[in-house]
Amino acid sequence: xxxxxxxxxxxxxxxxxxxxxxxxxxxxxxxxxxxxxxxxxxxxxxxxxxxxxxxxxxxxxxxxxxxxxxxxxxxxxxxxxxxxxxxxxxxxxxxxxxxxxxxxxxxxxxxxxxxxxxxxxxxxxxxxxxxxxxxxxxxxxxxxxxxxxxxxxxxxxxxxxxxxxxxxxxxxxxxxxxxxxxxxxxxxxxxxxxxxxxxxxxxxxxxxxxxxxxxxxxxxxxxxxxxxxxxxxxxxxxxxxxx
Amino acid sequence: xxxxxxxxxxxxxxxxxxxxxxxxxxxxxxxxxxxxxxxxxxxxxxxxxxxxxxxxxxxxxxxxxxxxxxxxxxxxxxxxxxxxxxxxxxxxxxxxxxxxxxxxxxxxxxxxxxxxxxxxxxxxxxxxxxxxxxxxxxxxxxxxxxxxxxxxxxxxxxxxxxxxxxxxxxxxxxxxxxxxxxxxxxxxxxxxxxxxxxxxxxxxxxxxxxxxxxxxxxxxxxxxxxxxxxxxxxxxxxxxxxxxxxxxxxxxxxxxxxxxxxxxxxxxxxxxxxxxxxxxxxxxxxxxxxxxxxxxxxxxxxxxxxxxxxxxxxxxxxxxxxxxxxxxxxxxxxxxxxxxxxxxxxxxxxxxxxxxxxxxxxxxxxxxxxxxxxxxxxxxxxxxxxxxxxxx
Numbered sequence: 001x002x003x004x005x006x007x008x009x010x011x012x013x014x015x016x017x018x019x020x021x022x023x024x025x026x027x028x029x030x031x032x033x034x035x036x037x038x039x040x041x042x043x044x045x046x047x048x049x050x051x052x053x054x055x056x057x058x059x060x061x062x063x064x065x066x067x068x069x070x071x072x073x074x075x076x077x078x079x080x081x082x083x084x085x086x087x088x089x090x091x092x093x094x095x096x097x098x099x100x101x102x103x104x105x106x107x108x109x110x111x112x113x114x115x116x117x118x119x120x121x122x123x124x125x126x127x128x129x130x131x132x133x134x135x136x137x138x139x140x141x142x143x144x145x146x147x148x149x150x151x152x153x154x155x156x157x158x159x160x161x162x163x164x165x166x167x168x169x170x171x172x173x174x175x176x177x178x179x180x181x182x183x184x185x186x187x188x189x190x191x192x193x194x195x196x197x198x199x200x201x202x203x204x205x206x207x208x209x210x211x212x213x214x215x216x217x218x219x220x221x222x223x224x225x226x227x228x229x230x231x232x233x234x235x236x237x238x239x240x241x242x243x
Numbered sequence: 244x245x246x247x248x249x250x251x252x253x254x255x256x257x258x259x260x261x262x263x264x265x266x267x268x269x270x271x272x273x274x275x276x277x278x279x280x281x282x283x284x285x286x287x288x289x290x291x292x293x294x295x296x297x298x299x300x301x302x303x304x305x306x307x308x309x310x311x312x313x314x315x316x317x318x319x320x321x322x323x324x325x326x327x328x329x330x331x332x333x334x335x336x337x338x339x340x341x342x343x344x345x346x347x348x349x350x351x352x353x354x355x356x357x358x359x360x361x362x363x364x365x366x367x368x369x370x371x372x373x374x375x376x377x378x379x380x381x382x383x384x385x386x387x388x389x390x391x392x393x394x395x396x397x398x399x400x401x402x403x404x405x406x407x408x409x410x411x412x413x414x415x416x417x418x419x420x421x422x423x424x425x426x427x428x429x430x431x432x433x434x435x436x437x438x439x440x441x442x443x444x445x446x447x448x449x450x451x452x453x454x455x456x457x458x459x460x461x462x463x464x465x466x467x468x469x470x471x472x473x474x475x476x477x478x479x480x481x482x483x484x485x486x487x488x489x490x491x492x493x494x495x496x497x498x499x500x501x502x503x504x505x506x507x508x509x510x511x512x513x514x515x516x517x518x519x520x521x522x523x524x525x526x527x528x529x530x531x532x533x534x535x536x537x538x539x540x541x542x543x544x545x546x547x548x549x550x551x552x553x554x555x556x557x558x559x560x561x562x563x564x565x566x567x568x569x570x571x572x573x574x575x576x577x578x579x580x581x582x583x584x585x586x587x588x589x590x591x592x593x594x595x596x597x598x599x600x601x602x603x604x605x606x607x608x609x610x611x612x613x614x615x616x617x618x619x620x621x622x623x624x625x626x627x628x629x630x631x632x633x634x635x
């Protein structure tokens with residue numbers, strides 16, 4: 001479970017996040033929907049503790065990320081917005097590096113890598129160096145790297161960016177699979193169809209603030225508009241660009 | 244501690260696969276200095292040996308006006324080409340390159356010579372050409388000796404002691420030992436050693452910091468349950484390892500190169516053998532973490548590979564500053580100078596080359612001061628990595 005309590009963050013005169021609160025539950029996929037620059041990445045970065053909030057706090061499975069950073073992170077897998085790989089390492093070595101930094105032993109690391117390679121379909125390029133990987137292959141490795149320590153919670157910052165239709169479909173399957181395993185999945189996107197198709201709950205964020213936090217069904221009902229698109233736009237206001 | 248070792252191992256092996264790092268750390272950096280050095284020293288030795296053996300070639304015009312001078316020049320081994328030229332022709336011959344140097348004896352020479360008045364000869368040469376200038380200098384020297392010999396004979400004939408013309412006799416006494424003289428030549432070798440050392444870690448320091456940010460793996464790395472100090476520590480340690488390898492290769496290359504440089508020909512001896520190389524390695528070892536931490540610190544502030552490269556190549560010049568300072572003020576090694584990294588290493592290495600005794604205390608101060616600076620730089624780097632701005 002991932003909880004955000006009144007997270008606020010300011011960069012100079014820009015208020016990137018203001019009193020952001022929401023809960024992402026286990027066994028559910030929670031989507032953070034917002035335009036580019038709405039504050040999604042800032043919120044995520046506070047969740048996994050690379051940014052310190054000016055106010056509020058974030059907890060992973062009830063553990064305060066600022067108080068017990070290492071312990072909280074052990075329960076969390078992170079796919080940041082920029083999920084670059086080490087080009088001179090093979091896919092397996094990329095995964096192994098992160099796994100060993102999570103404190104995993106060699107044997108468990110190997111079996112877990114084999115498992116992830118199977119579910120993500122990485123067998124064909126597992127032993128190849130990351131240099132010539134396609135965007136889809138890169139995301140898979142980055143995802144495996146985030147999941148290698150078998151975390152109960154997964155945070156993905158715009159994971160579908162730059163992926164083709166096939167890869168997006170694969171990723172969706174992956175997220176549903178993670179949900180089925182009872183994990184808490186939190187991902188951000190600016191594509192509403194994606195969020196609508198996948199999420200149990202949607203947190204809509206604009207100008208650093210939470211504008212709505214409910215199920216897709218509720219949002220549709222509340223706005224009383226036939227199309228989902230209309231409903232989202234109503235929540236966001238006219239100025240926010242969401243595709 | 245485990246995390247530090249994991250980061251170290253990953254950076255070490257990953258960079259072994261990077262051609263740019265390998266070329267600069269293990270080939271260009273360590274070998275550039277010794278090869279350049281060997282080439283320059285042996286070339287300049289060859290030149291100076293060659294020049295004294297080569298015959299002086301001179302075109303002479305109007306030699307029949309000065310048979311005594313002509314005979315003298317020939318007796319001193321000069322190869323004379325007799326050719327009658329006017330003043331303008333002589334000028335054209337030198338300018339056109341037909342002759343390097345032309346000696347012209349004018350018609351009035353015999354009369355003035357006979358009257359014991361200054362008899363003119365004209366020496367045509369191109370002073371802008373370093374090659375002919377040397378020939379002209381030698382010709383001028385020979386003419387000078389002829390002139391003073393004749394002067395002494397004239398005085399003797401008139402019953403005056405020629406010694407009267409030598410009021411002061413200058414005797415040069417060179418007290419430099421052969422090794423000491425070699426140090427002049429070997430002086431800038433210490434810079435090449437420190438350069439190779441820094442060069443070894445340059446690309447790894449860039450790749451593990453600015454490179455990590457540029458390829459977008461930094462945020463994922465910073466999100467791991469690992470202390471930032473351990474991350475930076477592993478990276479600095481990997482840079483240290485590459486610097487040590489580069490340093491060792493450089494010293495090996497120097498030992499090898501000096502086998503082929505004929506320093507003895509100039510009456511010099513160099514004591515750069517395996518033993519000295521090992522001492523050099525020990526002296527430079529405490530400077531390794533200074534360089535690694537400094538480079539990692541600076542590269543951590545940069546946004547891209549290219550930017551880091553720009554700043555770090557400036558860092559390569561850092562060891563030159565104290566060395567230049569030391570040679571301008573001809574600093575002697577003192578204990579207080581041992582507190583300055585790179586300068587202390589330079590002074591200690593120079594002392595070893597000169598075969599001078601070194602105080603153990605100085606070595607200890609040099610090592611301790613360098614390590615303290617390294618620790619400070621590392622603390623600054625770790626502090627920067629803990630900041631939010633590190634994400635960029």
